[in-house]
Amino acid sequence: MLKSIKGCSAAVFVFSAIAAKPACAEVTLYGILDTFVGYTNASGKGAQTAEQSGGIYASRVGVKGSENLGGGLRATFDLENGILTNTGAASDSTLAFSRSAWVGLASRYGEVRFGRQNSPLLIMHSKFDAFNGGTYGSLLHNASTFSFRYDNMITYWSPNVAGFTFSGGVSLGGQTSPHDALNAYVGAIDYQRGPVYLGVSHAEQNGANGEVLTKTTFAGGSYQFGKLTGFFGFYRGNNLGSNLNTNVEGKYHSVYWLSAGYRATPAWSVTAGIGYVEDSTAQHNNAGEISLGTVYNLSKRTLLYATIARLVNRHGATYALIGNGPFTPNTPARGEGVTGAQVGIVQFF
Template sequence: MKLRKRKVWMAMALSLAAGGARADGLQIYGILDNSLEYLSNASVNANGSKASVLRASNGSQAPNRFGFKGSEDLGGGLKAIMQLEAGFNLNTGLLQQGGRMFGRQAYVGLQNEWGALTLGRQKNLIYDAFLELDPLSYYSYSLPALDAQFVGKADNAIKYSGNFNGVKIAGLFSTGYDASIANGAQVPGEWRVGKEYGVSVGYANGPVNVSLTYDQQQGTSVATQGTTTQRVAAGASYAIGNWKPYVGYQWYLSNVPGVAGRNELYFAGVQYRPVTEVILSGAIYYNNITSANQHPYLLAANAAYLLSKRTQLFAEVGFSRNQNGSNLGVTGYGMSVVPGSNQLGVAVGLAHYF
């Protein structure tokens, strides 16, 4: 039954692409990214010794995806807009985001000079703001490794975003941000279950890019709906010739069972383009987890060489430092790392955009 549903969705997507080509225009796009990766202290053998791993790693530079994006001119400066975007594992062909067909984005909306109003599964506001404010541009050894919400999406979301001469404002409300739980978190009579709220303000013009974002999620069950997970994130970058330094901060507080805690995340880094074809980046991410008296950090660097406008070679190296039982791996907390152990990661790969 699941396979049949997926075939139906694929047929609908291809039909949409064929029909859209005759309208105002439908863009078909995607990213194919794969690498060979080495990780130290990735697991523990039966004899108690720590083991490293050499593996094919999917989406080291950018998560693999394909999508459809289109618009229709309705007149008077008003446009209908839509986007469908699927994430998948290049090594296995399996869908990501819990098996959702269009798990990365799936929305429809209206747009004019006053901004865009969209409805569906969408990126949260932290994702929107910090993709441009992460020194390592969301490579696998970067900001999302410290907090997955930096690449978070919200189901059942209504989002507004506007840009007024560089001043950016946005707001998001989700009636149930995770449809993988019972009733899609939209439980009759239980208003707060699974809700997500977000607001963001920023300025991007010329060399300057700054952003301040607030995000709040309610517990995803009737019993936990009164609990909250809150984040306040701020970041900035400034281009100086071929250099672009970055700084950022995030405050996190949660009393939701299973993820409860308090921490402060600090990061800083720089990008450098000595020539057009080369991008060099480096950063440090430090997490002060006050609720657990842990202070892990991640040091990372990467280099990309653009073979063309759509194809590039890349290499990245990362080192995560753990203490007091923390389990930060170079790709994320609890991700292929022995708790309390440091980890070295190295990846070399190829990415193609279409």
């Protein structure tokens, strides 16, 4: 349950005493705490048992809010920091708010945001997956490499029009020559009506020389058949080394992912998935995964989850079971596989 406080700051009261009525904002403190115990056995590396943070969701604490400016216009903001619940450390000690730090203006025509923000790709890809784009069980997450969020970002988020929504933005590299060096461009469009959900998102980032070096696409959807929901997810990216200096134009790897979730009772659901990674380079660093999972809701804010997965690499591939972390995975030797199981708990507030 989100905790909301409607009030005015002391500074606003001082201002109002001098000039006008105080401007009040609604502020919400929120968070997700996700901790699990995981076991992995990676060929060539051995077995590991560890308590870690971030199975289904990356743990975080945030403050967000809005202020009614009148005439249907609102000021909005979000400050969010990632944390590691197993140690209490920040997920990125170099940043005060590692996940979000933006301010925006919203109306019935949509919302414009400025600052550090999640990529639409990160938001969308979890909708193509019965495992919510997390846990050991999601090959769509385990085998895709993309930028989760960008600094210096300007985005637009459309209202819902006949089931369609759109978002797009640019991350400014701030370079002088070439002026578009390190810029990133992102966009997404999706459709949801009744049991059908469909979406596609794309991102491109320029290198230091101003040339486009990384291209990433997610696409997929879901369909609900009563208690059963089927999902299809597709990923294609050329950031093979997760490093702008190692990407090769025209060389991609793709992930094909089928999964399903069955809600056996209002509180209990089971999930399953199977997928394949195809490398377009001459190395043929392919991989595949099969997984099972379950979620049990103890309440509206607390859930238990468990997954078991087997990932097999081919040739020189080194994909691992990573969940939503961030944490250092037990990565198998080149061309080898890894088996994993985890049991975790999530608390929303």
